[in-house]
Amino acid sequence: xxxxxxxxxxxxxxxxxxxxxxxxxxxxxxxxxxxxxxxxxxxxxxxxxxxxxxxxxxxxxxxxxxxxxxxxxxxxxxxxxxxxxxxxxxxxxxxxxxxxxxxxxxxxxxxxxxxxxxxxxxxxxxxxxxxxxxxxxxxxxxxxxxxxxxxxxxxxxxxxxxxxxxxxxxxxxxxxxxxxxxxxxxxxxxxxxxxxxxxxxxxxxxxxxxxx
Numbered sequence: 001x002x003x004x005x006x007x008x009x010x011x012x013x014x015x016x017x018x019x020x021x022x023x024x025x026x027x028x029x030x031x032x033x034x035x036x037x038x039x040x041x042x043x044x045x046x047x048x049x050x051x052x053x054x055x056x057x058x059x060x061x062x063x064x065x066x067x068x069x070x071x072x073x074x075x076x077x078x079x080x081x082x083x084x085x086x087x088x089x090x091x092x093x094x095x096x097x098x099x100x101x102x103x104x105x106x107x108x109x110x111x112x113x114x115x116x117x118x119x120x121x122x123x124x125x126x127x128x129x130x131x132x133x134x135x136x137x138x139x140x141x142x143x144x145x146x147x148x149x150x151x152x153x154x155x156x157x158x159x160x161x162x163x164x165x166x167x168x169x170x171x172x173x174x175x176x177x178x179x180x181x182x183x184x185x186x187x188x189x190x191x192x193x194x195x196x197x198x199x200x201x202x203x204x205x206x207x208x209x210x211x212x
Contacts, residue, residue: 045096073092107119184211
């Protein structure tokens with residue numbers, strides 16, 4: 001899944017407002033990355049059809065889960081979340097949106113003093129890690145991986161995120177990556193770890209330097 005998503009991002013990157021794949025309000029299909037896919041995965045997970053980590057990317061596991069849901073609800077079984085499938089799913093279970101909430105929390109905690117672009121950049125790093133072989137396979141695992149985000153350790157993650165953080169999370173989920181694929185970032189004014197400072201910089205946004 002990670003290699004496929006990595007290739008998708010490289011091919012379809014359109015800068016800050018780029019989309020991994022154009023998202024239709026009427027249908028979601030394999031290859032799509034968006035906040036709508038995250039919502040789809042959350043609902044399928046709540047019903048027991050989707051048992052892997054939430055990623056926001058419509059990969060093979062999501063397609064299989066959709067097929068199972070379609071079979072169980074008497075819908076056309078093709079693995080594509082068309083309007084009929086989405087309508088049936090929305091009637092069946094309410095969204096949890098816990099993953100979106102946690103993305104907003106880490107963005108707010110790590111970048112609430114930054115511009116909106118800087119907030120989107122932090123969200124993009126989370127998603128870049130999800131599709132990297134160097135990190136865990138789901139958004140929640142990436143956010144809570146020990147020793148990775150200082151806001152988890154110092155309690156700032158528990159702050160209530162504002163609307164800007166939610167909008168930044170959605171922008172990142174919909175393919176916006178102003179970091180051009182960065183996996184790390186640091187604030188040079190306070191960074192102490194030598195390994196951070198030695199990483200090749202990709203871009204500086206606000207107070208953060210984003211690196212490989």
